[in-house]
Amino acid sequence: MASPKKKLQGLVAATITPMTEHGEINFSVIGQYVDYLVKEQGVKNIFVNGTTGEGLSLSISERRRVAEEWVTKGRNKLDQVVIHVGALSLKESQELAQHAAEIGADGIAVIAPFFLKPWNKDVLINFLKEVAAAAPALPFYYYHIPALTGVKIRAEEVLDGIQEKIPTFQGLKFSDTDLLDFGQCVDQNRQRQFAFLFGVDEQLLSALVMGATGAVGSTYNYLGKKTNQMLEAFERKDFSSALNHQSHSNKSSHSTVLVRNLVYHILCFFLLKASRSGSHLLIYSYTKG
Numbered sequence: 001m002a003s004p005k006k007k008l009q010g011l012v013a014a015t016i017t018p019m020t021e022h023g024e025i026n027f028s029v030i031g032q033y034v035d036y037l038v039k040e041q042g043v044k045n046i047f048v049n050g051t052t053g054e055g056l057s058l059s060i061s062e063r064r065r066v067a068e069e070w071v072t073k074g075r076n077k078l079d080q081v082v083i084h085v086g087a088l089s090l091k092e093s094q095e096l097a098q099h100a101a102e103i104g105a106d107g108i109a110v111i112a113p114f115f116l117k118p119w120n121k122d123v124l125i126n127f128l129k130e131v132a133a134a135a136p137a138l139p140f141y142y143y144h145i146p147a148l149t150g151v152k153i154r155a156e157e158v159l160d161g162i163q164e165k166i167p168t169f170q171g172l173k174f175s176d177t178d179l180l181d182f183g184q185c186v187d188q189n190r191q192r193q194f195a196f197l198f199g200v201d202e203q204l205l206s207a208l209v210m211g212a213t214g215a216v217g218s219t220y221n222y223l224g225k226k227t228n229q230m231l232e233a234f235e236r237k238d239f240s241s242a243l244n245h246q247s248h249s250n251k252s253s254h255s256t257v258l259v260r261n262l263v264y265h266i267l268c269f270f271l272l273k274a275s276r277s278g279s280h281l282l283i284y285s286y287t288k289g
């Protein structure tokens with residue numbers, strides 16, 4: 001059984017799922033990957049099987065094995081391992097939630113079902129509640145990513161009264177550019193100890209101003225160290241350095257795509273030979289600008 005955890009804060013790397021060139025999961029590099037994140041990037045929290053990890057493109061049995069491997073290899077090295085267990089099937093999602101608890105993960109996160117979509121807040125909350133109930137001892141995070149799920153219910157609305165429905169609710173992973181919605185989530189839950197984890201890496205500084213307590217993102221796989229410098233600058237109220245850090249990271253992501261892709265490809269050379277969803281999402285998102 002998981003013990004009540006300290007709050008998830010700071011940077012959380014959304015891990016890539018390493019693949020062999022034949023499209024099979026390459027479990028053998030996960031130990032190395034953990035060491036790389038901790039030693040080279042100063043990142044000690046991970047988010048597994050999410051968007052970056054292509055969790056929705058893996059089979060349930062693969063998702064279980066990937067989660068197990070990260071938890072095992074991260075033991076005594078990482079602070080927290082959060083497993084994304086969202087799925088279209090409630091049963092599968094519950095199975096993954098229960099499995100995450102059994103293997104000793106530190107939390108679970110769930111996106112909204114995205115094919116037959118919940119049409120209002122209550123329908124969404126009921127789904128999330130059923131999944132959370134399958135892992136009653138694990139902190140639960142709602143993963144808001146409307147651009148990919150198509151579920152546009154504002155996060156502020158979802159959070160309103162959520163703890164009464166989901167006692168294990170511990171925070172929000174907010175992957176959207178609507179900083180008004182994000183700010184209202186923070187503002188209306190000030191007295192609660194929720195984690196407000198921002199998920200649009202390019203706008204993290206703005207989200208910090210609005211009250212983000214941490215960030216989950218793909219870029220922290222290789223910009224972790226630099227982003228930690230930005231967090232430190234923000235903490236000491238050196239906003240001009242913080243802005244320099246953000247601009248620098250963004251420049252490599254959107255204008256000079258090459259620099260960032262180079263770093264990414266070096267990382268991928270060691271970790272990832274193929275991607276389950278065709279061209280890797282990261283490459284897509286880095287080159288789209």
Ligand SMILES: CC(=O)N[C@H](C=O)[C@@H](O)[C@H](O)[C@H](O)CO
Pocket residue numbers: 014051052145175199200201202216217218219281285286
């Ligand atoms: C769509 C997507 O993958 N979003 C990620 C988190 O949710 C981000 O970490 C982005 O990958 C990142 O901001 C780069 O564009």
Ligand SMILES: CC(=O)C(=O)O
Pocket residue numbers: 014015047049050051052053173199216217218
């Ligand atoms: C960024 C993130 O949280 C994800 O890839 O799921």
